[in-house]
Amino acid sequence: MDKGGFQLEPTEATAASVPKAKPIRFLIAIFVLTRVLLYITAYFGMNLFSDYTVPSEYEKVEWPGTFSQHMLLETDLSKTKLPTLGHFNTADTFAYVNMAENGYDEFRMDEDHPPANWVFFPLFPLVLRIFNALTGLDPVTVGLIVSNVFLLVSMIFLYRIGIERGLKDIEARIAVCLLLLAPASIFFAVPYTESMFLMLATGAVYYSLRGNWLPAFVFAGLTTVTRNVGFVIFAFTCGSLLLQHSFWKFRWRDTRLLGYFLIGCIPLSTYLGYMKWLTGDFLAPIHEQLNWGRYTTFPFVSYVRYLMHPYFQTSSGWENGLISFAIGTAILLVFLGYLVYLIRHWREYSRPWQEALLFVAGVLLIVIPFSSGEHLASIPRYMTVIFPFYLYLVELFRRRLTVVAGYGLFSFMLHIVFTIGYFNRYLFVF
Secondary structure (H helix, E strand, O other): OOEOOOOOOOOHHHHHHOOOHHHHHHHHHHHHHHHHHHHHHHHHHHHHOOOOOOOOOEEEEEEOOEEEEEEOOOOOHHHOOOOOHHHHOOOHHHHHHHHHHHOOOOOOOOOOOOOOHHHOOOHHHHHHHHHHHHHOOOHHHHHHHHHHHHHHHHHHHHHHHHHHOOOOHHHHHHHHHHHHOOOOHHHHOOOOOHHHHHHHHHHHHHHHHHOOHHHHHHHHHHHOOOOOOHHHHHHHHHHHHHHHHOOOOOOHHHHHHHHHHHHHHHHHHHHHHHHHHHHOOOOHHHHHHHHHOOOOOOOOHHHHHHHHOOOOOOOOOOOOHHHHHHHHHHHHHHHHHHHHHHHHOHHHEOOHHHHHHHHHHHHHHHHOHHHOOOOOOOHHHHHHOOOHHHHHHHHHOOOOHHHHHHHHHHHHHHHHHHHHHHHOOOHHHO
16 A cells, blocks of 8 residues: 655655646536535525524414424525525624724734634635725625635645545545544534635645645645634644755755745734733733633533533533534544554555654644533534544545445435534524
């Protein structure tokens, strides 16, 4: 079995497998198909199931010897509900749109203030603001468009990463399909940061594997101002550069590479400098988390807590513990399995240390969300962007596709639940 991933220069087989017209057509087709199915699911979900925020109307139905009550459903096709912009301007999207229109809250960190929007990183709302100014479109509409475009680009990058790591064409396609069927993949299609982060992260990793350092550091630097876990991708890019160029043996010709590194530092440095000017605190985005009820804990406290005291749903509605636990467990099992696989096949990899570096980056993308409080809220959404998972699942079970299909069906089932829940405003989805 070929373990020759992470090649700086593609082999003939790898070069021949880089997406040409046929794979690109497939990716576009599956992208369009899943968008259509997503909105069909939303339509039926909105008209067949209850809205979490609006009481349903019921009628009594008498049967011989008994009676019951049924929820009233719309009978007139022309009066059925359709998704509107209001369905997309919820939860974090509301904050992003507000930031795009009004910027960051103007408080000082050392004064009493309500929860400030400093916890939201600036790149996504900045993109909304720019395209709103250029096109005149509503920020929510802009968010819908760019999120879907970012998703399509992410799919291409993920496919190419799979090919670079030695996957066959069909295996790389399966990994992309698993991404699209992820339980919380609805957030790739709505105005959230998931699509943007995934595009930048997969782009940074792909260009790092190819040794194309300028775009690698541009993409990695932008991840740091998209989500708080962006530093993981930046660290992977830096580590890849060190491994491939033995940077500890510095030569003057390496000055260009140092310049690329400094370019990658610009986004986060600018953002934190602005936070210092606005709030008086360089680390305001981190320190403000306490004001939102989030705090750092020992990793997996929330996971262990669930094991000790399992529950279905919290009374607040913000957390379905069973779903979060199931998704988290599936991802942890695959990563544990891949760790064993990596150790057993270490000598077969052409760049084993870079393989290990990607694995560590994936682990950190898991650990950080599981270290932000004693609850499992938003875990399904956070887990969606852990793209090494989809590659590892296919690699581990490439000869047991029944396992991959089984996970795909499990994931697709929850994907339907999350899609219906999103459009009916169920809080556990967010």
